[in-house]
Amino acid sequence: MSYFPVLKHAIYQPFTTVYNFAPNNYEDVKASDKYLYAIYIQGNFWKSCLISKLSHGEFYEFDFKSFPEFLSINSIVVLVLSRDRLERTYTAFPVIDSCQTSKPAWRATIGLKSNISSCSYQGEINVFPNKATLLSMSPFFQDDEKIKNELILVNLCDKPTRDEHVIEIYDSKTLRKLAELKVYSNSVNIIGLNELDIAVNCMPIIIARTMSGIPLYLSHNEENSFMSLEHTHPPACYSVHGERWRVQKLIKEKWFAKTCDENKYACT
Amino acid sequence: MKINMLVHKILNRLFPLTKIPKRQDVTISDLFFWVCDSCYSTYYVITDLIGIFNFECPDGISSINLKFFSCDGELINSVDIDYAINERIIINIGEYLDSGYEEPYGTFVVSHRLTQNPLAIFDSYVSDRGYVAYSLSHTIFKNYIHGNLDAVALCKNGEFQYLHGSTLYKRSYNQQYIFKPENRYVTALINACDKEISYHICYVSIRRGKCIFIDKKKIKSGGCLFYTLKSFSESFRIVIKSQAIMPRPIIFKFVNQTMDVFHG
Numbered sequence: 001m002s003y004f005p006v007l008k009h010a011i012y013q014p015f016t017t018v019y020n021f022a023p024n025n026y027e028d029v030k031a032s033d034k035y036l037y038a039i040y041i042q043g044n045f046w047k048s049c050l051i052s053k054l055s056h057g058e059f060y061e062f063d064f065k066s067f068p069e070f071l072s073i074n075s076i077v078v079l080v081l082s083r084d085r086l087e088r089t090y091t092a093f094p095v096i097d098s099c100q101t102s103k104p105a106w107r108a109t110i111g112l113k114s115n116i117s118s119c120s121y122q123g124e125i126n127v128f129p130n131k132a133t134l135l136s137m138s139p140f141f142q143d144d145e146k147i148k149n150e151l152i153l154v155n156l157c158d159k160p161t162r163d164e165h166v167i168e169i170y171d172s173k174t175l176r177k178l179a180e181l182k183v184y185s186n187s188v189n190i191i192g193l194n195e196l197d198i199a200v201n202c203m204p205i206i207i208a209r210t211m212s213g214i215p216l217y218l219s220h221n222e223e224n225s226f227m228s229l230e231h232t233h234p235p236a237c238y239s240v241h242g243e244r245w246r247v248q249k250l251i252k253e254k255w256f257a258k259t260c261d262e263n264k265y266a267c268t
Numbered sequence: 269m270k271i272n273m274l275v276h277k278i279l280n281r282l283f284p285l286t287k288i289p290k291r292q293d294v295t296i297s298d299l300f301f302w303v304c305d306s307c308y309s310t311y312y313v314i315t316d317l318i319g320i321f322n323f324e325c326p327d328g329i330s331s332i333n334l335k336f337f338s339c340d341g342e343l344i345n346s347v348d349i350d351y352a353i354n355e356r357i358i359i360n361i362g363e364y365l366d367s368g369y370e371e372p373y374g375t376f377v378v379s380h381r382l383t384q385n386p387l388a389i390f391d392s393y394v395s396d397r398g399y400v401a402y403s404l405s406h407t408i409f410k411n412y413i414h415g416n417l418d419a420v421a422l423c424k425n426g427e428f429q430y431l432h433g434s435t436l437y438k439r440s441y442n443q444q445y446i447f448k449p450e451n452r453y454v455t456a457l458i459n460a461c462d463k464e465i466s467y468h469i470c471y472v473s474i475r476r477g478k479c480i481f482i483d484k485k486k487i488k489s490g491g492c493l494f495y496t497l498k499s500f501s502e503s504f505r506i507v508i509k510s511q512a513i514m515p516r517p518i519i520f521k522f523v524n525q526t527m528d529v530f531h532g
Contacts, residue, residue, distance in 0.1 A: 017446065024514070025440040026280065057477055059446055103285055103514045107444050117526040119411075122444065137320065139313040139356050139399055140412050147409065172319065173354035203316070203356040219409070225526050226409040233397065233414060238320055240296050240418040241288055242391030254322045 002099040002124035004079040004108035005154050006038075006062060006070075007216075008188040011224065012112035015063040015120075018079050019108065020054035027101045031056040034081040034098055038067070041075035041186055046090040046160045054081070075162055075186045076154065078125065079108065092158045093127050111229060112218065119227035125214060128157050132212035135252045136232045137172065138204050140217040141193060147221050149193040151206065155185045155213035162186050165211040169196060170259050172203040177259075185211055207259055279435060285513050287431045289393060289421035292385050296395035296431070297377040297422055298415035299460040301492055301518055302336070304362035305372035307405055311358050313412075315398035317380045319353040328353055330381055335428075336365055337375045341459070341490025344369050346426075358401070373494045375458060379422035393421070402520070402529050411529040416516055419460035430489055432460035433513040438468070441508040441515050443532040446474060453497040455532065456518040459487040461511075468509040475502050506532070 007014040018036055022029040036051045051067070052060050062079055064071050080086075083098045099106035111120025134153075141149050153167065162184045169179040178196045183189040198204055206215060220227045236248035289296070295317075302310040317323075318330040330353050336345040345366040351357050361376065378396050387394055397415035421429040447453055459465050469483040480500065487493050497506075508515050517532040 019444040021442055021444070023442050023444050025442070059474075103280075104516065109445055116524055117528070118521075118523060119528045121530050122532070139358065141356070142408075142410060144408055173352075201352075201355040201357065203319075203354060217412070219412075221409055225524075226407060226411075227526075227528065228401075228409070228411045230399070230412040230414060235320070237397055238315075238317060238395055239387050239390070239392040240286060240395045240397075241393055242387065244390075244392055246390050247387055247392055251320060258322075 001095065001097055001126060002106040003126065003156065005110060005125045005156065005188065006077045006079065007110060007112060007152060007154070009112055009190065012114055013063055013065065015061055015111055015113060016079055017059055017061040017109040018081060019059045020081060021057050022101055023104050023106060024101065027103065029101055032083055034083055035085060036060055037080050037082060037086050038062070038070065038077050039080055039094070040070065040073045040077045041160045041162065044160055046093055048086040048088060051079070076156055076188055078156060091160065093156070112227065114224040114227070117225050117227050119218070119229040121229055121231060123214070123231065125154060125156050128155060128212040130157050130159060131210070133210070133252055133256070134167070134206065134208035134212045134215065135235055135255055136206040136215040138206060138215070138217055138232055140219060140228070140230060141198055141204065142219045143200055147219055150218045151191040151193055152216040152218055153183055153189040153191065153213045154216065155187060155211060157185050160186070165208055167206055167208045168259065170205045170207065171199070172205045175259060178204065183208070183211065205255060205259070207256065209256065283433050283435045283513060285433050286418045287433055289429055289431065291421065291423060292388055294385070294393060294421040294423050295380045295382060296393050296418045297379060297420050298397045298417055299375045299377060299419040299458050299490065300400050300415065301373070301456045301458055302361045302376055303373040303402065303494055304365060309403045309405060310361040311401040311403070311410060312361055312378070313399040313401070314351050314357040314359065315378070315396045316351070316353050316355070317394055317396065321386065321394070323382070323386060325353050332381070333379045334364060335377050337490050338371055339374050339491050339493065341375070341488045344374065373492065375490060375492050377420045377422060377428065404527055411527055413518060413529050413531065416458070416531065417460060430460050430462040434461040434463065434465065434511045435513060436511070438509045438511055439513065443506045443508070445519065445532055446503050446505055447497065448503050449499060449501050452499065452522040454494065454520040455497055456492060456494045457485065457487060457515065458492040459489060459512065462489055464488050465510050465512045467515065470507040470509065471498065471500070471504045472507055473502055473504055480504065
C-alpha cells in the first residue's frame with residue numbers, strides 16, 4: 001500500500017502532490033473517485049482529516065500554508081487516498097489498499113521549495129514493522145563549505161506513538177563513529193551532516209538497530225537557489241532476482257557486526 | 269475490462285520488468301544516462317560493491333569497467349578505473365569519454381570485478397543501480413538521482429545483454445507528475461531493451477483531460493534521447509506508450525536558473 005509523507009523543514013516549505021491516476025494501464029486498479037486524507041498522531045491515536053475528494057485523473061498539492069493547523073503536529077503527517085470515507089480515530093495505522101501498483105509503485109511528488117527553487121523526488125512510504133533496522137550508505141554529501149547537507153529520516157509505523165531510537169553514523173573505511181543521535185518513530189527527523197567532520201573521501205554509513213525509515217538526503221546552497229533531494233537504496237537494491245531480502249539481511253548483518261559497540265547493543 | 273486485466277496479469281508473468289540473465293557469471297548495471305557539453309556535466313558515484321558486500325579485497329583496491337555508448341547505443345569507449353574500497357569516490361564522466369566523440373549525450377554501464385557470482389546461492393545477481401549526479405556548467409552544485417533499472421548484464425569477457433523487458437503490444441506509462449507552463453523541462457528517455465522501441469509521448473491537458481499533442485520517437489537498443497518537452501500555456505501530464513515495460517524517464521526541471529533532477 002502506498003502512502004505519501006509530507007516532509008518538514010525549518011527553512012523550506014514542504015509539499016506533497018498526490019495523484020488520483022495509476023502509473024500504468026496494466027495493473028488491476030479500478031479508476032474511481034477517492035478521498036484524500038491527512039493522517040497524524042494526536043493523543044496516542046491516529047487521527048484522520050479529510051483534505052479533499054479527487055475525481056479520477058485529478059491531483060492535489062498539499063502544503064502547510066494551506067493547512068497551517070498541521071504545523072503544530074509533532075508526528076509525521078501522511079497523505080492517503082481512499083475509496084471509502086475513513087473513521088476519525090484509529091488505534092493502529094489504517095490499512096487502505098486503493099493505491100497498489102508495482103510497476104512502478106503508486107507515487108506522489110514529495111519535495112521542498114524556497115522562493116526561487118525547489119527539489120523533489122517521486123516516492124511513497126509503507127508502514128515499517130515495529131521491529132526493524134536501517135542501513136544507508138550515503139554518497140550525496142557535497143563537500144563545498146557553502147553547501148549544507150542534511151539527512152531527513154522518515155519513519156512510519158503502526159503504533160500511534162513517537163518512540164525514541166538511536167542512529168549511529170560511521171566512516172565506512174575507518175569505522176570511526178562520527179555521531180550517535182536520537183531519532184523518533186512516526187516522525188520526519190532532520191540531522192545536519194556538515195557538523196560531523198565528514199572527510200572528503202568518507203562514505204558515511206548510517207545505522208539504526210531498532211528502527212527503519214526512508215533516508216533522504218538534502219543538499220542546498222546558502223542562497224537557497226540550488227537544492228538536491230534524493231534517497232539511498234535499501235541494501236536489497238544491490239541485488240536483483242532471487243532472494244533479495246536474504247541478500248539484504250546478509251549485508252546488514254555484516255555491517256551491524258562490524259560497527260557493533262558491545263558495551264551498548266546486542267548485535268544479534 | 270475484467271478480461272483485459274486478466275490478460276494483463278498473464279502477460280505480466282510472461283514479460284517481466286527485468287529478464288533473468290542468460291549467464292550466471294555476470295554483474296548487473298543500470299543503463300545510466302550521461303550528458304556532457306557546455307551546459308551540463310555528469311558524475312558517477314562509484315558503487316563500491318566490494319565494500320558493501322564485504323567481499324575479499326586484501327589490498328583495498330578494486331576496479332570497475334565503464335562502457336560508454338552513443339545515443340544510438342553504439343560502443344564508443346571502454347575504461348578501467350581502479351578505486352580504493354570503502355570510500356566515497358565520484359568521477360566526472362566527461363573526463364573518461366573518448367575525446368574524439370562529439371555528441372553531447374549517451375549512456376554508460378558499469379561492471380565490477382568479481383571472479384564469480386557471489387550471490388548464486390540466493391539465485392540472485394550483484395547489481396549496480398547506483399547514483400549519478402548532474403550539474404549545470406556554471407555551478408559546482410550536483411543534483412543526485414538514483415539509478416533507474418537493473419538494465420544490463422555484463423560479462424568479464426565484454427559481452428553484455430540488455431535485460432529491460434518489453435511486450436508484444438504498447439502499454440501506457442502514466443507519469444505521476446504535473447508539468448507547469450512557468451517551468452522548462454528536459455527529459456532523458458533510455459532504451460535498455462534488446463530491440464529498437466517506438467515511443468508515443470502523449471501530452472494530456474490537465475484542464476481538458478485529453479491528449480493535446482503526441483510526440484513520436486524511436487530509440488535504438490542501448491541508446492537514449494535527450495530533448496526539451498514541448499511547452500504549453502496550460503499544465504499537462506505525460507503518458508508514454510511503448511512496448512517497453514515501465515519506460516521511466518529522467519526529468520530535468522528548470523526554474524529560473526536552477527535545476528532539479530528526478531525520475532518521472
